[in-house]
Amino acid sequence: MPGKNIREICGKPLIAWSILQAIESEFVDVTVVTSDCPEIIGVAKQFGAQVPFVRPMELAADNSSTMDVVVHAHDYYSKSLSMKFDYSVLVEPTAPLREKGDIDCMIKKLDQLKDRYDSIVSIGEVTEHPSIMKLCEGDDLRPLFPGIQKGSRRQDYDAVFWPYGGLFVNKTDIMIRENSLYSQRLTFHKLKRYQCCEIDDLQDFVQTEAIMKHEWNMT
Numbered sequence: 001m002p003g004k005n006i007r008e009i010c011g012k013p014l015i016a017w018s019i020l021q022a023i024e025s026e027f028v029d030v031t032v033v034t035s036d037c038p039e040i041i042g043v044a045k046q047f048g049a050q051v052p053f054v055r056p057m058e059l060a061a062d063n064s065s066t067m068d069v070v071v072h073a074h075d076y077y078s079k080s081l082s083m084k085f086d087y088s089v090l091v092e093p094t095a096p097l098r099e100k101g102d103i104d105c106m107i108k109k110l111d112q113l114k115d116r117y118d119s120i121v122s123i124g125e126v127t128e129h130p131s132i133m134k135l136c137e138g139d140d141l142r143p144l145f146p147g148i149q150k151g152s153r154r155q156d157y158d159a160v161f162w163p164y165g166g167l168f169v170n171k172t173d174i175m176i177r178e179n180s181l182y183s184q185r186l187t188f189h190k191l192k193r194y195q196c197c198e199i200d201d202l203q204d205f206v207q208t209e210a211i212m213k214h215e216w217n218m219t
Contacts (some may be wrong), residue, residue, distance in 0.1 A: 001199070001202055004199060005037075005040055009096070009212065010212045010213065013014060013047075014093055015033070015040060015043060015044065015093040016105075017093075017096035018091045018092065018095075018166075019031060019047045019049045021096075025104050027108075030077075030079075030083070030116065032050045032051065032073060033050070033051050034059075034069055034073050035152040036054055036055040036128050041054070047070065050123045052077075052081070053076050061089070066181065067181065070175070071176060071179075074176065084172070086171065087107065087111075087143070087172060088171075089169050090168040090169075092167065094198050094200070095167070095199070097165070097191075097196075098167060098195065102122065102165070103167065106167065107125070110169050113187060116187075117176065117183070117186065117187040118170065118171045118174040118175075119174070119183035119186050119187075120168070121163045121167070121186065121189070122166070122188070122191050122195075123161040124162060124164035124190070125161045125189045129157045130144065130145050131148040131157060161188070161190075162196070164196040165195055165198075166192055170183060
């Protein structure tokens with residue numbers, strides 16, 4: 001879906017929702033957007049984000065990793081601006097359905113449990129349970145996970161979760177050392193059902209816009 005990050009959704013460019021959510025946080029000191037796109041950079045500045053550099057071309061390819069982008073941003077702030085951060089908050093623009101307080105709740109939880117955990121991620125319950133997922137092999141339909149017992153009712157299954165919401169909080173030094181947004185000592189923040197949507201294509205976009213209008217009373 002080309003241009004989705006600046007496509008208008010409920011009156012604002014998609015990326016603007018995540019920028020404003022970060023800026024409104026009680027604990028986020030710096031909100032930075034990293035991009036190589038002039039249009040995205042323009043929108044980011046318009047809504048109050050810092051854009052102190054243009055993302056290098058080698059970090060803007062389809063196969064570029066999020067971690068490489070995050071590390072580059074930290075290197076820039078450390079080396080060029082002499083600024084280091086205890087915590088890093090990754091707020092992905094494709095998941096705008098965060099409620100006010102989600103970011104701060106996650107930061108506070110990680111800080112309160114910092115002796116036990118190094119990162120926290122937003123998660124939502126998966127509705128399609130792994131026990132009923134299938135593989136197509138030739139003309140056969142086979143269980144994806146044959147070792148998982150299949151119940152007769154949905155209530156019989158243990159809840160399974162997926163990292164929805166595009167929100168990660170990490171101790172910066174641990175994140176860089178382990179080169180991962182999912183540290184070895186990881187905890188979670190549960191999202192509501194309606195928040196479990198990330199925009200990859202037009203269907204996701206339309207669905208998310210409809211949810212925003214319904215849940216947030218937006219027109």
